[in-house]
Amino acid sequence: MLSRLLPLLSTTLLYLIYYLISTFKFDVQIKTSAIPYDFLLQLAVSYTLYALSKRQWIFLVIQALLMGLLYVGNAIKISFFGGPIMPDDAYALRSLLLILEGWRFFAAAIPLAAIASLLLFNFTMRHWSSYLASLFAILLGLTIVYQPLMIVEPLDKYLGNSVWDQRSNYLWHGATLYSLQEGARYFALADRPPDMDEAHEAAQNLLSGLPEPVEEEKPFTPRNIHLVLLESFWDPNGLKKARYSGNPLAPEFRKLWKSAGYSHALTPVFGGYTANSEFEVLCGFPVTKDNVKFERQLLNKVPCLPHILADQGYRTVASHPNVPVFWNRVNAYERMGFQTYWSLDDFVQDDMNREFMSDATLFRQVLEKISPTLAAKQPILDYIVTYFGHWNYPLSDSRPNKIKSASPVEEVTTYANTVYYKSREVMDFIKKMQQTDPDGIIVVFGDHLPFLGENFAGYVDSGVLASSRSEFTPEMFKFYVSTPMIVIDGKRGPVKFGSLPLYQVPGLLLNLLHYKEPSILDYTRPLPGLRVRPLPGLHFDLLDDGKIEVCKEPPYSETCRKSAQWLADVTVVGNDLFIGRQVTRPKPSEPALPMEEPDRNKEEAEKVTVPD
Numbered sequence: 001m002l003s004r005l006l007p008l009l010s011t012t013l014l015y016l017i018y019y020l021i022s023t024f025k026f027d028v029q030i031k032t033s034a035i036p037y038d039f040l041l042q043l044a045v046s047y048t049l050y051a052l053s054k055r056q057w058i059f060l061v062i063q064a065l066l067m068g069l070l071y072v073g074n075a076i077k078i079s080f081f082g083g084p085i086m087p088d089d090a091y092a093l094r095s096l097l098l099i100l101e102g103w104r105f106f107a108a109a110i111p112l113a114a115i116a117s118l119l120l121f122n123f124t125m126r127h128w129s130s131y132l133a134s135l136f137a138i139l140l141g142l143t144i145v146y147q148p149l150m151i152v153e154p155l156d157k158y159l160g161n162s163v164w165d166q167r168s169n170y171l172w173h174g175a176t177l178y179s180l181q182e183g184a185r186y187f188a189l190a191d192r193p194p195d196m197d198e199a200h201e202a203a204q205n206l207l208s209g210l211p212e213p214v215e216e217e218k219p220f221t222p223r224n225i226h227l228v229l230l231e232s233f234w235d236p237n238g239l240k241k242a243r244y245s246g247n248p249l250a251p252e253f254r255k256l257w258k259s260a261g262y263s264h265a266l267t268p269v270f271g272g273y274t275a276n277s278e279f280e281v282l283c284g285f286p287v288t289k290d291n292v293k294f295e296r297q298l299l300n301k302v303p304c305l306p307h308i309l310a311d312q313g314y315r316t317v318a319s320h321p322n323v324p325v326f327w328n329r330v331n332a333y334e335r336m337g338f339q340t341y342w343s344l345d346d347f348v349q350d351d352m353n354r355e356f357m358s359d360a361t362l363f364r365q366v367l368e369k370i371s372p373t374l375a376a377k378q379p380i381l382d383y384i385v386t387y388f389g390h391w392n393y394p395l396s397d398s399r400p401n402k403i404k405s406a407s408p409v410e411e412v413t414t415y416a417n418t419v420y421y422k423s424r425e426v427m428d429f430i431k432k433m434q435q436t437d438p439d440g441i442i443v444v445f446g447d448h449l450p451f452l453g454e455n456f457a458g459y460v461d462s463g464v465l466a467s468s469r470s471e472f473t474p475e476m477f478k479f480y481v482s483t484p485m486i487v488i489d490g491k492r493g494p495v496k497f498g499s500l501p502l503y504q505v506p507g508l509l510l511n512l513l514h515y516k517e518p519s520i521l522d523y524t525r526p527l528p529g530l531r532v533r534p535l536p537g538l539h540f541d542l543l544d545d546g547k548i549e550v551c552k553e554p555p556y557s558e559t560c561r562k563s564a565q566w567l568a569d570v571t572v573v574g575n576d577l578f579i580g581r582q583v584t585r586p587k588p589s590e591p592a593l594p595m596e597e598p599d600r601n602k603e604e605a606e607k608v609t610v611p612d
Contacts, residue, residue, distance in 0.1 A: 003056065007046040010060055011067075015039055018071035026075040027455055027467075030174045037159070038174025042067070044136075045176065051133035058122040065115050070175040079454035081271050082469055083536075084170040084178065087186035088291035148184035155181045164537030164552045165470045166290075191289075191297060193580030194572050202572035203584040205565075206523045218514040222312060222379040223490060224440035225509060226433055229278065230359075230426060231389035233446030234483050236416050241462040245404040248416040250423035256430070257486055260494035265445045265485035266478070266501045266533045266542070271391075275327035277447040278385065280503040282306060282336050284521040285574045287503075288567065290536040294332040299579045303586075305506040307337025308519055309381045315339060315373050319366045320385035321347050321357035338383070342369065354394040356387045359422055363429040367436070374437060386422075391451045393418040407461060409453035430488070439490040441512055443505070446483030474548035477540050481533060487512075499542055501533050518586035523573050532563045539567060 023029040030038065046063055053059035074084040124130060143150055155161075161181070162168050170178045194202070236248050247254075257263075268276045268287040279293040280286060283304035287293055301307070306316040317340045318333045324343035333341045344357075351361035366384055373380050393414040395401070402420050405413040426444055433442055452458025459465035465476050472480065478499070485505075487495040489512055497508065507521040526532070531542045540550045541563050551560035576584050 006056060006059075007050045007063075008043065010063055011039070011043050011046045014064055014067045015042065015071075018067055022071055022075040026072075026079040028075040028078050029171065031172050034172055034174040034177070038177045041174075041180065042070075042176040048133040048137055051127070051129040052124060053122045054124040054126075055122060058118055062115060062118045062122065065111050065118075069111065069115075070179060074170060074175050074178075078167055078170065080451060082456065083166045083290065084175075086166070086290050087183055088289070088295075144180075144184045145187055148186075148188040151184035152181065152188050155184075162470075162537070162553075164535075166537065167468055168470050191571075191575050191579065194576050196581070196583050198572060199576040199580065199583050202569040203523065203576075205569045206573065217516065220312070220515050221513055222314065223513060224374070224380050224382065224437050225309070226382045226437070226440055226442045227281070227384070227509075228426065228429070228442075228444045229274070229281070229383075229385045229447050230422060230444060231274065231386045231447060232391070232415075232450040233389060233419070233422060233426075233444075234449050236412070236419055238464055238479075239407070239412060239452075239458060239462040241407065242412050242416070242458075243406040244416055246402065248403050248419040248423070250420075250427050252427045253423040256427070256494065257484055260486045261496035261498065263485050263487070263495075263497050264482040264499045265505070266499055266531070267446070267448050267481045267483055268502065268534070269448045270480055271448060271451040274385070274447045275329070275332070277502055279332075280501070281445070281505045282383070283578075284503050284506040284524050285578075286501065286524065286532070286534045286567070286570065288534040288536070288539075288571060292327055293578075294328045297578055298328075298332050298335055300577065300582060301335045301337075302577050302582075303520055304336040305509065305521075306333075306381055306383070308510070308515070308517075309379070310337050310339060312379075312515075314379045314381050316381045316383075317342070317370060318383045318385070319346075319362070319369075321349075321362055321387050322385075342366070351396070351398070353388055353396045353399065356390055356394065358396070358399075359386050359388050359425040360428065362386060362388075363425065363432070367432065389418050389422050389450075393450075395421070407458060409458040409461065411450070411452045412458040412461075415450050415452060415458075434488070441490060441509060442488040443486070443509070445485035445502070445505075449480065449483065474540065474550045477535070477550055478533075478542065478548050481535070499531070501531055504531070520573075520577055520584075520586060522586070523584070524570055527563065527566055530559065530563065532567065534567055539563060 019030065019035075045066075049063060049066075050059050053062070077083065077085050077089075125134070155177075159173060159177070159181075166182075169182070173181060236242065236244070268280055273292055275292050275294040276287040279298070283302060291297065303311075306318075310316045316338045318329075318338045319342045320329065321344050322329075324330050324341065324345075329343075330341065347357065347362065347365050349357060351358040362384065366382065370380060370382055391411070393411065395414075395417060399417075399421050401413075401417045403413065403416040405416060407413065430442055430444070433440060455467045456465045457467075460467050464479055466472055469480075482499060485500070487497065487505075487508065489495050495508075495512075500508070503524055504526060507525060510519070510521065529544050533540050533542065538550065538552045540548055541559055542548055543559070549557065549559050551557075551564060556564055573584050576582060
């Protein structure tokens with residue numbers, strides 16, 4: 001009798017322990033009304049696991065690990081990034097393990113390895129309850145994959161769902177119920193390649209609204225482009241309560257930024273997922289979901305900016321001092337059109353901040369590598385992704401702390417010292433490039449805002465963000481994704497463009513080169529009078545008069561209705577180009593809707609050849 005009650009007793013005890021940890025350690029408290037449903041579902045999972053277990057003590061270990069992953073793991077992600085674990089995070093796991101070192105790697109890897117090995121070791125089918133549990137697990141799995149709406153629709157109807165606020169969904173449903181609901185939704189709303197008619201209709205909608213060019217036609221003029229993504233680069237002076245002892249941002253950088261009108265990039269992510277900012281700035285299409293586009297949504301070879309320039313005789317080079325396979329960059333870069341990819345082992349690791357290569361040595365070594373191309377007068381797309389500036393903002397002995405802060409949040413101070421060096425090192429790079437390549441186009445931008453404490457603590461302290469996205473004002477949504485961006489148009493100097501979504505940067509660069517051939521970037525040219533910044537579950541419109549209109553759920557205003565329809569068409573065309581048959585792929589000097597259908601690229605395992 002006691003053995004039959006074991007799952008009930010253990011589930012009750014573990015639920016209580018993890019609930020208290022989530023509440024008091026991470027300030028993530030599941031609503032009381034959600035506990036009965038969530039607990040009963042977790043109890044069903046526990047009895048299923050128990051029925052398939054040989055030994056009770058191993059069952060208890062597995063249960064403790066699984067529930068810890070669900071309840072504490074979700075609380076940690078919410079406190080760091082503002083939202084719970086999503087199904088697509090499973091595909092990001094490999095990249096997470098690649099970036100962790102020392103005890104952090106083992107802290108993440110050991111529980112996962114333990115769960116997998118113990119499940120296999122403890123599995124049994126010796127009792128009728130084992131067969132019943134297996135039947136339940138298999139039926140549930142098949143339903144989630146093949147009939148997900150049978151789960152999603154009743155749960156949404158009776159328990160509710162917020163399209164744009166996953167944190168609230170988690171708090172109102174609980175970890176187990178939330179995981180079931182969103183797991184089924186993942187399969188119900190999975191991106192799919194559109195059929196030919198659907199793709200052509202969406203493409204026609206996007207192209208028919210384009211304004212006629214009014215500028216005088218100028219011939220295409222190849223010039224070098226130096227495109228630099230600065231890891232977690234942002235201006236911390238907006239944190240008034242930090243009361244910094246000095247200005248973290250280099251005076252020369254601020255002067256240059258002022259001459260550019262304090263222009264900003266509107267990024268698709270906060271605190272991480274750099275690859276999504278890369279996707280936008282290279283391919284010109286917005287990221288709308290909480291997943292990494294490089295991992296599973298870039299299956300085809302696509303004429304992104306590197307591909308377009310390579311066809312015009314450019315050498316296209318990507319440089320990033322990380323392991324080459326991180327975020328699937330090896331395949332992603334090749335499919336976008338990069339001819340060369342220099343990763344960690346291609347650089348001399350002579351100036352490191354723990355495992356992060358300094359920007360100074362990265363810039364110096366890249367310039368050395370591309371100097372023969374510059375000397376030969378071959379145009380180049382020189383794309384650099386920095387690594388220094390990554391959380392938790394370590395510095396080497398050669399970079400002592402310069403800035404102090406009154407903030408109780410540790411990252412507010414450590415980040416300011418990181419920016420102190422990053423801003424000075426990027427200014428040295430800009431000055432060097434202007435001397436070496438005075439006609440070249442130089443672009444520097446931050447990929448996302450930095451992580452400054454759990455639940456946006458460093459930002460909340462200064463009143464620039466609320467502790468939850470559900471409490472954000474329209475101005476906060478814009479602040480949440482705004483990073484410094486400077487575009488220097490050769491000898492003409494900085495370009496003033498205000499706040500620009502990252503996915504519209506490739507179009508801006510081609511305009512500076514006077515490139516007029518049809519391209520996939522035509523599909524994402526801005527709607528008249530506004531700029532659209534999608535975020536997972538919502539988007540906001542930045543109007544020409546400076547107003548911000550946040551579009552969450554229907555019924556929409558007229559402006560939101562137009563931008564929502566535009567986004568829907570962009571999504572269809574994007575799915576066709578990146579994972580579909582590419583019937584909307586333009587061809588140079590031909591209409592933007594080709595009649596012939598190119599074969600879909602099926603070589604998903606292709607690798608980039610890195611030349612010496």
